[in-house]
Structures are given as structure tokens and as C-alpha cells.
Amino acid sequence: MSGHENASGAAGAEAYNFAYLDEQTKRMIRRAILKAVAIPGYQVPFASREMPMPYGWGTGGVQVTAACLTAEDRLKVIDQGADDTTNAVSIRKFFERTAGVKTTEETEQATIIQTRHRIPEAPLAEGQIMVFQVPIPEPLRFLEPRETETRKMHALEEYGLMHVKLYEDISVHGHIATTYAYPVLVEGRYVMDPSPIPKFDNPKLDDSPALMLFGAGREQRIYALPPHTRVQSLDFEDHPFDRGHWDEDCALCGDAGSYLDEVITDDAGGRIFVCSDTAHCRARRQAGHAGAASAPYEEAGA
């Protein structure tokens, strides 16, 4: 613990303890994380702190990351799959200044990956930690507004209501139209909101070798999936879970199997689809892959 003191000195934020939070707070958060790991999918309350950013910007994820970081860690931060969007850039800069840790954009190099709304395309490995930013941890919230009641429903495994939502989806849209924050059943016990990741990423949660931690700052909850946890997406027998697909390939790297973002290119209906995971897309282009709209690969600044 004492080894962390003043480790951030070189980064110019001498007034702060390593990774911004004081050691007692990190201890409290680690206790909640340990409990969450011990009961996969169970939402553990914790005394969430005010962070120097507004709620909804990842205060839960930042606290979990701060509690997990060591000086040797290499941090990657993504927002909607991209390393260079506002949320990702500001959180990465925050930890560069307050913890002085090395950062990376390559999934394989990272030991801790804080994410908003995506799981990277590159397969995760043993020893990596994924930290998810969670706005609303309670999957039953929009069906049952009472916290006392939802807790009881979790305790007694009364999850019929979750299927009422999926039923309603099918009756209105003809298929399960929940495309993100798609509820999952963890180890056959707790129903969990996997944070607003697209349902495309749900299969990556199942039996993942990495540790998955979920932090909700405003709602003051932490939950977790230890490595190699069984995670099933809820569905009906006659309407099985479908992760979705695109008719297009990535216009930049030509990948046919990654999660794509739609990009409007003009005001005449022109659009292309590109990988949401920017690090994955760049690595493929570096390796010589090309899509329909791509120019030859050049290093930035070259």
C-alpha cells in the first residue's frame, strides 16, 4: 500500500494519492469487488465517492479502475469501442496524471481495460481485467420501480418479469428488439444487466478468461463476473437469442465479423459502416487488410 504513495509525483499531481482515491476508499471498494467476485452477478452496494467528473461519465468505472490499478499496470480506455472519443481520452488522461501508469490502445497489451458500451474485438486473455461503466445496474428497474421489491425478486429468483419485457418486445416488434443492455443469467442464478454493451458482445461474456468488473457510481453498486463464468442471454424457446449481423463488411478494414458503426458521409444518403473497435480496425489495416472505402494505410503523422 505504502509503495503507491507519491507514485504520481512525476506526472505533476503531487497533491493526490496514487490513482486519485485515498487508500481507505480503495480498500472499501476492493472489499466490495471481492464480495462481487464471490457471488457472480450479485449487486454489491458500496460507498461511491464524488469523482471529479459528472455522474454518467463513468464515475463507477473510474472508482473500480482506481481500486485495481497498480503502478505496473497498462491501462486502455475505450468509449463505444473507440480510444479517441471524449470520455475515453479524459479518463485515460485522468489516470495518466493521478497514477502515472502507462497507457495503450492495443487490447492485447492492456492489463486493465475500462470501457463504456463495448467489449473489444480481440479475444481477452487470462490476467486481464475489464471494467465496465454502468448507468443503471438493476435489470428489473424499468419493470419494477421499487428497490425493496427488486432486491426481494433477486433474492427469491423471481425473474418472470424479465421475460415479460422480452415478450413485450416480440409482440410489438416481431422479434426481441432489445439490442443493448440485454439481460443475462449468470451461473444459472442471478439475472444481470451487462451494462449498455450491444447484445453482439453478450457471447463474449460467457466463459471469458478475463475478470469482468462492473461499477455504477451514481447507483452505488459493484458487480462482477469472475473468469470462466457461465453467462446466458435470456430468450424464448421459439425466439432464441440472436447476436445480430450486418449485410456490410467494415468499409475501412473489410472485417466481416466485427461490430460496425454507421457513418453518414454526405447529405444525400451516403453512408459507410466501419468497425466500432478502432484499435482492432487499425491493427487489421496495418496488417494489410482493406475495405471498400479505404485508402492505403499510413501511420498517423507520417
Added chain:
Amino acid sequence: MTMMMDRLRSADRRPAPVAADGARGPLLTVDGLAKHYGARIGCTGVGFDLWPGEVLGIVGESGSGKTTLLKAIAGLVAPDAGSIRYDAGAGPVEVRALSEPERRRLMRTDWAFVHQNPRDGLRMGVSAGANVGERLMARGQRHYGRIRGAALDWLARVEIAGARLDDRPSAFSGGMQQRLQIARNLVSEPRLVFMDEPTGGLDVSVQARLLDLIRALVRELGLSAIVVTHDLAVVRLLADRLMVMKDGRVVEAGLTDQVLDDPAHAYTQLLVSSILQV
């Protein structure tokens, strides 16, 4: 109204409730039940037997403890004293001694509660089909087509057009909402149904149709029911037996026709004589 009552009564009055197979005891036995709100009495010293297939009416004026009693029996409020024994087929079980998961399971499978205000008993944010299907999904049914089929079937049984299956209850009239609430409760084929003023707030012609429907369903499914109402016409049509409550206590109990036609207690006499004759 009176004409219809006469027709219904003469046509198919239910036989006096007897245990059909002889050997079975009462479905529900309530003994010395009490619920106090601080120093005030909600209900006290209430006891009765309810037999399989029997409908028990509870009448009394507002504030007499009818709804408190019903909620105490159904477990919606915790009683202060007394016993509630329920026989699901394997011998009587003390409901108050059940663990919470067991009691909640009982509440959503074998029992059903029809609220006075359908908004209390329905999920207003999801379609009629999802409302009816909820209990099936809570019991673990995971086949969309079959759940939908069951919902469609139940809408027909409560006389709601199948085309309304995907409409939200907020788009329904008050009478339809009440029928939907009944369908939602009966889909799990409960043995015991609690009804709190099932016809409250409905106009008389809608009331009459709803009563017809409840009578038919109760007979068809062999349900036992406890019906709380202040409307004596409702119990005249539905109930085999009657309990009259005043100030939290039962002042008179007996066969419905006997109590209504030949009331013994002064309060019951007052109640019966207060009915407007049209």
C-alpha cells in the same frame, strides 16, 4: 337488475357446498384472525372455514374491516394474531408459518387477488397479452407461441376481442380492465381467488355482465373465492355463504339467502333495509 337477479337465481343456483369427495376437509380455515392499526382495530376475532368450490361473501359498510380482513388472509398485510391454514391437497398448512419464498409462490400460483382498482392489479405499461402471460412466465414457461396462445384463449374467456391482445390496458375501458385483471389472475389456474370489490366503479350494466362472467368462471373452474363488497346484490348473485362485518368484527354469518332474507342481527337488518328498491 332485479329481473336478471331472479332469472339467475332460479336458473342455476349452485348446490350447497359439500366436500365433493367426502374425505377432504376445508380448503381454508381461518381462526381468531386479528389486525390492529396501533390502538385501532382493523379486524379481530375472525374465524371461518372455506370449502373447495365455495364462494364466501364478506359485506359491511365502509371502514368495517372487510378489506383489511381480506388482505390479512391473502398475506398482503401481516396479521397480528390468529391462524390461516390452507390445504393444497397434502393436508392443511399454516400459511403464517411459511417462509417468504413459499408464501410468494403460493400467492402467484395457487392463489389470486383481484383488486378493486384494476390499475393496482395490472401492469399498465405492457400489453394485455404480457399481462396475462406474466404468471405463466413466472412459473418458468419459456415458449412465446404457447404463452401467447394461452393469453389469447383467456382473453376470449373474459370476452375481450383477440385483436386487443397487443393493446395496453390503458387503452381499455374500466370494465375491460377489470376483466383483463381477472384473466391475468386465473391463467395460472388458482384454487383460491380473493376479490376486493370486483365490481366497484363500474356502471350497472357492465357490473351485471362482469358478475355473470365471474359466476360462470367460478363454476367452470371449480374455484373457491372470498368476495369482499358493500353491494348486497353482488353477494346475492355470487356467494354461497355470507359474513357481515361491523367495526372489525363478524356480527352475523350464514347462508347468503338466509342472511339476506331473514337477517338476525340489528345491523344486518339495517343493511338489508337500506337497499334501494327500483
